Ligand code: SAM
């Protein structure tokens with residue numbers, strides 16, 4: 344990872360309009376987790392017996408609306424709704440409608456496991472959702488059960504069909520590939536996506552799940568690239584139009600595009616412009632942060648907007664230079680992926 348020079352020794356975030364950290368990175372993107380609950384139990388993400396935050400601690404749609412407005416007024420232009428499984432929120436369509444009308448927000452996206460998407464895709468599109476990422480690790484129902492500890496692949500595939508019909512600005516499919524579990528799916532997934540005009544994205548498995556991370560089970564970006572080239576022909580690298588985008592993308596010879604997110608082997612921390620808000624209202628400057636800021640305390644019982652804005656700015660300012668996943672001193676956060684928001 345490229346070391347980032349710190350801008351200043353200031354301990355307090357400077358006044359200004361941008362959400363800037365002490366390394367000069369300006370933050371314009373926020374992932375908002377709507378729930379820590381999920382209807383799957385993916386091995387790499389959460390424990391079969393995961394416990395969940397008490398419902399009274401989860402941000403209400405009204406609180407989310409206030410926080411999102413303040414984040415957008417502070418410089419956030421892109422919001423991705425996530426979880427847990429965001430489609431488990433009963434108010435997901437209304438929430439999407441409210442957020443999509445925020446002045447200054449240019450992109451509203453959502454990441455889902457797709458199980459409940461079939462009935463919701465069209466309403467979400469109408470409510471103003473611009474883009475969709477759907478997780479799809481395998482096309483094999485037995486592997487789906489092994490990976491997610493649940494059945495339901497047919498519902499995910501139906502959800503993808505509904506999303507295509509709803510004509511989102513973009514639909515990407517996300518897969519985490521694990522050795523000896525679904526590594527035979529790299530090419531079938533690419534073919535499935537390309538045939539439907541969708542982009543397939545492979546994500547390196549990261550040490551953020553409930554289980555101890557087995558790096559040897561990770562299929563690296565380079566390995567995925569080689570598997571794809573061996574079957575689909577040379578991949579043509581595309582120029583990075585958005586430096587902060589986590590994926591490197593390639594054009595496939597006979598049409599289509601694939602993307603690979605090499606968070607472990609080629610970290611992109613020096614370009615990171617992303618914040619994360621957990622479903623219970625904690626702001627995290629990095630997926631791997633070991634500290635986080637309780638924003639709910641500034642919303643309940645009454646909104647303290649000035650302190651809230653200062654707390655957001657200070658959290659961003661204090662962001663570290665990188666996640667350090669591969670360093671010997673790396674300490675895994677106590678929250679796992681489902682309770683942070685991937
Ligand atoms: N439930 C939704 C879903 O699965 O799409 C949204 C939340 S999930 C936490 C968001 C993304 O995080 C998914 O694409 C999932 O594959 C990814 N993810 C979860 N655990 C991961 C891990 N340990 N390493 C890499 N990606 C992970």
Ligand code: SF4
Pocket residue numbers: 381382383384385388389426427428456478491680681
């Ligand atoms: Fe649920 Fe998504 Fe985690 Fe799978 S990756 S357990 S679908 S939150």
